[in-house]
Amino acid sequence: MGRLTTPWVRGAPLDRGEPLSRSVPKARGVDLLRVPVLGPFLRWKHARTTLQLVLLAAAAVVIMDGLFGPQLAPKNMAGVLPWVHWRGFVALALLVAGNLFCMACPFMLTRRPAKALFRAHGHWPRALRTKWLAVGLLLLFFWAYEAFDLWASPWLTAWLAITYFVAAFVIDAFFRGAAFCKYVCPIGHFHFVNSLASPVEVAVREPEICAQCRTRDCIVGRYEEPRALVPLGVGGNPEAPASEASGTSDTLETKSGEASDPDGPRRPRERGKLLQRGCELWLYQETKVGNMDCTFCMECIQACPYDNVGILGRSPARELWEDPLRAGVGRFGQRPDLAALALFLTFAAFMNAFGMVTPVYALEAWMGRVLGIASEPVILAILFLAGTVVIPSALVGLAAWASSRLSGSGTSVVREATLYGYALVPVGFGMWVAHYLFHFLVGGLAVIPLTQEYLADLGLPFLGSPQWTLGPVLPDAWLLPLELLFLELGLLVSLVVAYRIAVREVGAGPRAFRAFLPWGLLALLLSGAGIWLLMQPMEMRGTVMG
Amino acid sequence: MRRSQNPAPGSACPDARQNSPRAFHFPSLSPSRPGSGSWPRMALLVVVLLVAGSCRGEGGSGDPGLEMDLAISPTPPAVGPAHLLITLQDTGSHPLEEARITVEGNMSHAGMVPVLDTAQAREPGKYVVEDFDFTMAGDWVLTVEATLPDGRQARLEHATRVVSSPPGLMEDTAGHGAAHDTMGQGSTP
Numbered sequence: 001m002g003r004l005t006t007p008w009v010r011g012a013p014l015d016r017g018e019p020l021s022r023s024v025p026k027a028r029g030v031d032l033l034r035v036p037v038l039g040p041f042l043r044w045k046h047a048r049t050t051l052q053l054v055l056l057a058a059a060a061v062v063i064m065d066g067l068f069g070p071q072l073a074p075k076n077m078a079g080v081l082p083w084v085h086w087r088g089f090v091a092l093a094l095l096v097a098g099n100l101f102c103m104a105c106p107f108m109l110t111r112r113p114a115k116a117l118f119r120a121h122g123h124w125p126r127a128l129r130t131k132w133l134a135v136g137l138l139l140l141f142f143w144a145y146e147a148f149d150l151w152a153s154p155w156l157t158a159w160l161a162i163t164y165f166v167a168a169f170v171i172d173a174f175f176r177g178a179a180f181c182k183y184v185c186p187i188g189h190f191h192f193v194n195s196l197a198s199p200v201e202v203a204v205r206e207p208e209i210c211a212q213c214r215t216r217d218c219i220v221g222r223y224e225e226p227r228a229l230v231p232l233g234v235g236g237n238p239e240a241p242a243s244e245a246s247g248t249s250d251t252l253e254t255k256s257g258e259a260s261d262p263d264g265p266r267r268p269r270e271r272g273k274l275l276q277r278g279c280e281l282w283l284y285q286e287t288k289v290g291n292m293d294c295t296f297c298m299e300c301i302q303a304c305p306y307d308n309v310g311i312l313g314r315s316p317a318r319e320l321w322e323d324p325l326r327a328g329v330g331r332f333g334q335r336p337d338l339a340a341l342a343l344f345l346t347f348a349a350f351m352n353a354f355g356m357v358t359p360v361y362a363l364e365a366w367m368g369r370v371l372g373i374a375s376e377p378v379i380l381a382i383l384f385l386a387g388t389v390v391i392p393s394a395l396v397g398l399a400a401w402a403s404s405r406l407s408g409s410g411t412s413v414v415r416e417a418t419l420y421g422y423a424l425v426p427v428g429f430g431m432w433v434a435h436y437l438f439h440f441l442v443g444g445l446a447v448i449p450l451t452q453e454y455l456a457d458l459g460l461p462f463l464g465s466p467q468w469t470l471g472p473v474l475p476d477a478w479l480l481p482l483e484l485l486f487l488e489l490g491l492l493v494s495l496v497v498a499y500r501i502a503v504r505e506v507g508a509g510p511r512a513f514r515a516f517l518p519w520g521l522l523a524l525l526l527s528g529a530g531i532w533l534l535m536q537p538m539e540m541r542g543t544v545m546g
Numbered sequence: 547m548r549r550s551q552n553p554a555p556g557s558a559c560p561d562a563r564q565n566s567p568r569a570f571h572f573p574s575l576s577p578s579r580p581g582s583g584s585w586p587r588m589a590l591l592v593v594v595l596l597v598a599g600s601c602r603g604e605g606g607s608g609d610p611g612l613e614m615d616l617a618i619s620p621t622p623p624a625v626g627p628a629h630l631l632i633t634l635q636d637t638g639s640h641p642l643e644e645a646r647i648t649v650e651g652n653m654s655h656a657g658m659v660p661v662l663d664t665a666q667a668r669e670p671g672k673y674v675v676e677d678f679d680f681t682m683a684g685d686w687v688l689t690v691e692a693t694l695p696d697g698r699q700a701r702l703e704h705a706t707r708v709v710s711s712p713p714g715l716m717e718d719t720a721g722h723g724a725a726h727d728t729m730g731q732g733s734t735p
Contacts, residue, residue: 069602072652072687072703079656152654152685356655358683358710443657457602468650471659537710539683542654 029313032097032200033301042311048298051104058086059106059161065454066158073542078154080443080450082161088440090191091433095486098198098311099191102181102295107168111180114173124179130337134189135344141186142348143384146355147377152542178280181295188295193345194429195291196422197317197493202294202301202309203285209308210286217278218285218300218309224272276303284327285309290319292329292338317493320422321500332422336414339421343396344388346428350529351387353435357536395525396421399518407506407515419505420519423498427523430490431530434483441482444473483534491527495520608692611637612700616690623686623708627677632665634673634692634700641671645692649675654685665690683710 033039041047058081066078073079086101093100114120150156164187171180181188204210215222279285279300281293285308288294301309323333332338354360364379373379400416403409409416449466456466474482502515608614615633630649634642647665652658661681665673680686685707692700 065602072689073654074652074656074658074660076656083655084657149654151656439657443659446657446659454602468660468662471657537683539710540653540655541685541707 030200031205031313032311034310042298043301045302048103049109052106052109055104056106056109059165063158063161066154066156066161069154069454069457071154073152073154074446075450075453076154077450077454078157078161079152080447082157083151084439084443085447087436088444091436091440094191094194094198094429095433096199098200098202098291099195099294099296102188102191103297105188105295107164107185108181108295108297110165110169111172111178114169118173120173120176122175124175124177124183128183130183131189131335131341132337133183134186135337135341137184137186138189138341138344138348139384139388142352142388143377143381145352146384147380149542152540177282178295178297182281182293189341190345192292192294193342193425194432195294196320196342197426197429197490198291199316200311200313201291201319202296202298203288203312203314205308205310205312207286209306213286213306215305216284217276217303217305219278219282221274221278222276222303222305223274278303279328282328287325287327289322289324289326289329292319292326292332317426317497320425320497321504323419323504333415333419336418339418342425342428343392343417343421345432346424346526347388347392349428349431349435350526350533351384353431353530353533354387356538356540357533358539359536361539361541395522399522402518403502403515406517407502407511409506409515420498420501420515423494423501423519424523424526426493426497427487427490427526427530430487430493431526431533433486433490434530434534437486438479438483441473441479443471445470480534484531487527487530487534491523494523498523608700609698612642612692612694612698613637614690614692614700614702616688616702616704618688618704618706623680623706624711625680625683625708627679630663630665630675630678630688632673632675632690632692633671635671641669642692642694643667643670645673645694647673647690647692649678650689650691651678651680652687652689653682654687658682680708683708 031039033042044050062078062081065076069076069078073083090101144150148156150160167184168180171184172178277299280297281295283294283300285300285304296311301311320332323331325331329335329338360383364376364383367379367382368374371379371382373382396417397413400413400420403420404411404413404416411419446468448470449468452461452463452466455461455463498519499512499516502512502519506512506515613635617631617633619629619631632647632649634645634647636642644667649663649665651661651663658681661679663675663678665675668674685705688704688706690702690704
């Protein structure tokens with residue numbers, strides 16, 4: 001049984017020449033592709049397109065109603081569907097499954113036409129092949145969400161959706177692969193980070209089969225005339241010149257080491273027609289670990305000729321404390337940009353919730369007086385920078401310094417934060433779930449009277465008069481306990497992850513506890529902040545009053 | 547066939563997908579080439595055309611010959627019951643009687659159940675809602691719709707900011723505490 005020694009992973013610093021190996025044993029539990037009805041649907045070649053078309057229809061309704069319909073958010077599809085239902089469903093999907101909303105992303109329907117029209121020859125700039133751009137865009141989004149009250153403006157929500165379609169089209173038109181998904185999309189990166197705690201992942205069923213596979217269809221795609229192992233170009237893309245591949249030759253190899261093609265070296269395009277694309281986020285299945293950068297597009301499932309890729313159950317959050325070399329990602333512990341993304345989204349969960357409780361307005365007013373600034377967007381920019389960058393940097397830096405000193409590991413603050421920062425993802429995810437599910441559970445049924453009114457306005461009153469008393473999905477009394485449950489479950493998982501990381505880094509024993517302690521306290525602090533937030537009086541202000 | 551040189555373990559056929567036992571197969575509605583197949587594109591076109599033709603307007607503001615005004619007390623309104631006074635007259639300032647007036651209060655954020663009430667006539671041209679219940683602090687839009695016996699209609703949208711508690715008061719005169727809906731509670735009338 002051969003083992004690959006050529007590094008196929010791209011996009012992250014690698015230990016060159018290090019044998020790729022799977023250090024994370026696969027869970028052998030549920031496989032969604034083998035669940036009755038669901039499995040055959042997901043295996044269907046057009047499953048993803050079907051889901052995307054459903055969300056495309058919803059997006060089109062959002063855009064049209066947002067631009068031309070009543071501008072009061074509760075009376076507009078653009079005010080209800082994205083901010084009440086989509087966010088709630090995203091949280092639920094991440095909690096019980098995985099990154100289903102990247103699977104069904106309608107913005108990706110522009111990718112094929114874009115690449116067909118513009119041929120997409122460009123390589124994503126190397127300097128931008130990190131998560132820093134996504135962090136910046138997320139910060140911009142969360143600030144704009146509050147500064148311009150996106151949730152209260154159907155018109156702005158519609159333009160946000162239009163901008164997303166245009167951005168996805170433009171980027172995918174000019175750059176190879178799934179550059180928009182892997183390096184840009186703020187929504188996708190929210191999903192990537194929070195799906196680290198999800199209970200399923202796309203993964204190989206039998207690693208032994210992959211070890212024998214010579215065609216690597218899951219990443220290069222399945223062709224009419226598959227060839228033996230082919231060196232991949234930059235980004236793992238068979239279309240890229242092979243000479244750009246690091247240290248690989250253009251010669252094909254069989255298991256015996258002889259040239260497999262008596263006519264000489266061939267490029268992938270001479271392998272006949274492409275029958276099925278491979279992974280465009282360059283996650284080679286044999287060494288793919290976890291959900292980071294995985295959009296659940298299922299191209300690998302369709303491409304694998306051995307039906308060896310499934311959607312497998314796993315221990316949620318386990319990938320947060322294990323740090324193998326991951327295809328297309330590298331090691332979490334060597335990716336400060338990834339850690340920054342994870343930490344940013346963790347703290348953003350609390351800032352986003354803070355933006356809708358009464359004390360924030362008192363704080364804004366106080367800041368305005370003290371700083372002499374009357375502009376709310378400027379005040380919010382300062383507030384968000386403080387709450388998602390400055391204060392978290394200080395807290396995480398302090399925890400990193402303390403854990404390094406207490407454990408005697410001697411690692412730098414940045415390195416220590418990069419190793420341990422992922423431990424806070426679950427408590428942040430718990431806060432996101434609590435917040436987004438709250439909105440859904442409070443007003444999820446409001447879509448029924450809204451749909452009744454929407455159709456009636458279009459001259460189709462067959463659903464009857466709007467029943468505006470419909471709103472809550474669950475009784476009020478259930479909400480706070482549920483929210484606290486999700487938040488505290490997140491805390492519990494964060495504590496486990498932090499301790500497991502400590503054991504991984506310094507070994508079991510008292511040193512591990514000392515290394516864990518600052519991070520455990522930080523997770524507790526976040527949990528306490530979350531409880532305080534959930535107990536605060538809500539006060540939602542929007543564009544109507546300026 | 548190169549694939550036959552490297553059969554999948556336990557599989558007689560190089561391409562195990564062809565032999566994978568499945569209880570149900572969704573139909574292959576297109577040639578097995580990526581990006582080909584007309585039905586997804588057709589479905590896409592149909593969806594886009596249907597939705598593009600399905601846009602509605604903002605709704606009318608009512609008969610131009612009618613004028614309506616709304617006053618809220620206390621000022622600023624606070625969470626809890628409030629008194630609404632609606633004045634309905636024509637452009638010649640003649641009060642209009644026997645109108646059916648409904649008030650719908652929505653918050654600026656979607657997902658909260660609206661507050662619905664009906665105004666009662668007090669004087670010619672003046673209609674009152676005694677205890678309009680603002681269930682949460684924040685920005686509200688009150689939509690007042692009046693329908694006269696002759697079928698003419700008037701519509702008014704009034705934005706207001708509801709505070710958590712009346713300034714300087716812990717309770718209002720009716721003995722209601724300043725209600726605080728938290729993120730842990732929804733708001734239902």
